[in-house]
Amino acid sequence: DAGVIQSPRHEVTEMGQEVTLRCKPISGHDYLFWYRQTMMRGLELLIYFNNNVPIDDSGMPEDRFSAKMPNASFSTLKIQPSEPRDSAVYFCASSRGRAQYFGPGTRLLVL
Amino acid sequence: SQQGEEDPQALSIQEGENATMNCSYKTSINNLQWYRQNSGRGLVHLILIRSNEREKHSGRLRVTLDTSKKSSSLLITASRAADTASYFCATDENYGQNFVFGPGTRLSVLP
Numbered sequence: 001d002a003g004v005i006q007s008p009r010h011e012v013t014e015m016g017q018e019v020t021l022r023c024k025p026i027s028g029h030d031y032l033f034w035y036r037q038t039m040m041r042g043l044e045l046l047i048y049f050n051n052n053v054p055i056d057d058s059g060m061p062e063d064r065f066s067a068k069m070p071n072a073s074f075s076t077l078k079i080q081p082s083e084p085r086d087s088a089v090y091f092c093a094s095s096r097g098r099a100q101y102f103g104p105g106t107r108l109l110v111l
Numbered sequence: 112s113q114q115g116e117e118d119p120q121a122l123s124i125q126e127g128e129n130a131t132m133n134c135s136y137k138t139s140i141n142n143l144q145w146y147r148q149n150s151g152r153g154l155v156h157l158i159l160i161r162s163n164e165r166e167k168h169s170g171r172l173r174v175t176l177d178t179s180k181k182s183s184s185l186l187i188t189a190s191r192a193a194d195t196a197s198y199f200c201a202t203d204e205n206y207g208q209n210f211v212f213g214p215g216t217r218l219s220v221l222p
Binding site for chain 2 (some may be wrong): 004033035043045048055087091093098099100101102103104105
């Protein structure tokens with residue numbers, strides 16, 4: 001298995017632009033998680049899905065953030081409009097049991 | 112607030128020595144997990160210990176759990192330079208499905 005796939009790996013954008021991050025979970029996994037990691041705040045859970053249904057989005061910082069999971073093999077995290085404080089590494093992870101498998105992350109820089 | 116808090120924040124040891132990291136948490140849990148993150152990479156699951164277990168081994172890793180003290184420790188024996196990474200504990204806050212990660216311990220193993 002290729003593991004969790006994220007794209008793009010790096011994204012540099014200007015403030016106000018829309019940013020879309022993509023994730024392909026491991027086949028057969030029924031949970032998908034989106035995290036954000038910064039030096040100041042560590043690893044934060046943004047939202048997680050079970051069988052494509054959002055279960056807990058209480059970690060989504062603002063209405064500018066939205067996430068979708070249209071099917072079992074694809075999820076997106078969208079930031080619109082982006083702000084410099086959104087600069088971070090965004091991780092997607094999937095699981096079938098308790099252990100989570102993380103993707104390599106998307107390093108986002110908003111100028 | 113952080114559920115898991117690792118201690119120390121940073122640890123530097125010589126190759127061949129043992130490394131011990133601690134994690135404290137606040138609420139009741141079903142499971143506690145330890146993850147490793149190499150620089151610039153996603154997190155990798157190391158080991159899961161259930162609340163009814165006191166100790167678990169996996170290769171050079173030994174994890175203990177003391178639910179009465181709400182604490183866990185990760186011991187890496189005979190450390191290698193390749194063990195240099197950040198180590199995170201994660202707990203299922205109040206028996207939830209999502210895991211809350213601590214700020215991590217940065218381990219440096221010097222050759």
